[in-house]
Amino acid sequence: MSTLSEFHLLSVLASEMNMRKAAERLFVSQPALSQRLQTIEKEWGTKLFIRSQKGLSLTPAGELVIKFVNEVISNEEKVRESINALNTEVxxxxxxxxxxxxxxxxxxxxxxxxxxxxxxxxxxxxxxxxxxxxxxxxxxxxxxxxxxxxxxxxxxxxxxFEDSLYLVDKEITSPEQVLKTDRPFIQFKSDSNYYQEIQDWWHRQFQTAPKRTVVVDQIETCKQMAFNGIGYAILPAITLGGAEQDIFKIPLIDENNEHLKRxxxxxxxxxxxxxxxxxxxxxxxxxxxxxxxx
Known part of the structure; x- marks a missing residue:
């Protein structure tokens, strides 16, 4: 039966699918890693990996062994955590x-x-x-x-905690002004429930879609574009920190005349x-x- 160290070796190989990268992670030479893999495969009585110019690929037997190996490693972590929980120190x-x-x-x-x-x-x-x-x-x-x-x-x-949502811009000082500006509404990709909250507020407030919209991947990109006057954005207070200058922050108000919060x-x-x-x-x-x- 393979030892836990050999299970770790197999797990790293399956993660990297590359002998050189796996050897680097394991701090061993490629020949030494190759030899250890051959010994392990001999123990299992079958090939676990197939080598090619593109790297490694798992055999059907290899897939079964790696699934077992990862389960053992996961269970070992849980056992170690339980043992550590018995000690007074964290x-x-x-x-x-x-x-x-x-x-x-x-x-x-x-x-x-x-x-x-x-x-x-x-x-x-x-x-x-x-x-x-x-x-x-x-x-x-x-x-x-x-x-x-x-x-x-x-x-x-x-x-x-909860934090309020703000319409953030270098020029706009009241929500109604978004209907007059030609600059875009900058949005960041997010979970659907957050997006829906903003959409609901927008349609309650204006009953029409924004003139122009720019969607970016990251909230930090959205924030920096708004801070540099490219457009306006709706951002939660957690991203603002209170240190921003020359930026207008207009709180979003819900149908109960309260701040919209997250x-x-x-x-x-x-x-x-x-x-x-x-x-x-x-x-x-x-x-x-x-x-x-x-």
Whole structure:
């Protein structure tokens, strides 16, 4: 039976599908890696990888073995986490999936406090759209997720904060002026529920579509284009930070004459919150939010 180190070797090979890159990641020479692979394949009694000029490809037997290998590695991580949870000191890897906007603008301060306080803990971070964060949680890739919007989640759900939405521009000082300007409405790609919120507000306010629209991939690109006077944008307060100059910020008002806001939630399964690194991270978050509100 192969050892865990050999399982790790197979997992890296399957991830890279390239002998040179795999050897670099494993800090071994290509001949040594090739020899170890031959020994492992001999143990399994079959070829696991086929070499070609384009790299490596898995044989059908290889696909079965790699699936088994990755399951073993995943289970080993969980066992190690459970062992670490028995200790008083915070160890183990904290696996987080975070909405990109939170990861860029809010999370770094929290992580700085966490790693300073718990230097033995490791962090694995995934960023993406909120829908991708939920997928990572459902597939057990992470311990906790931080998403934007109102989630349909049956596990542990902790409300972190809310921030207002603003129409941001260098010239426009009231919402009605967007109907007169020839400059474009700059939008960033986002989850459908956020996009729908903006669309609903827009049609309630103006009953017509924008004259011109420019769609960009990243919210930071959208922000910089608005800050440089290329067009106007609708941005959440979390991206603004209060340091911007010569920029008008007009709050979006809903049908109840209240500020339109965006919620941020922390989600996870009950079992994840029993891990010491998760408990410690949640405490750091609560302290950080309390400091921000003082």
């Amino acid at each position: 160890h183990g890897t904290l696996k987080i999936a975070v909405a990109s906007i939170v990861g860029q603008n809010w999370l770094p301060q929290v992580l700085k406090k966490f790693v300073t306080r718990y230097p033995h803990a490791k962090i694995s971070l995934i960023t993406g759209w909120s829908s991708e964060i939920l997928k990572a949680l459902y597939e057990d890739q992470v311990h906790i997720g931080i998403i934007r919007g109102t989630p349909d989640w049956k596990g542990v759900k902790i409300h972190l 919620d941020t939630w922390l989600l996870g399964y009950e079992s994840a919150f029993q891990l010491k690194q998760v408990q410690a991270f949640v405490e750091v978050i609560k302290e950080h939010i309390k400091e921000e509100n003082q």
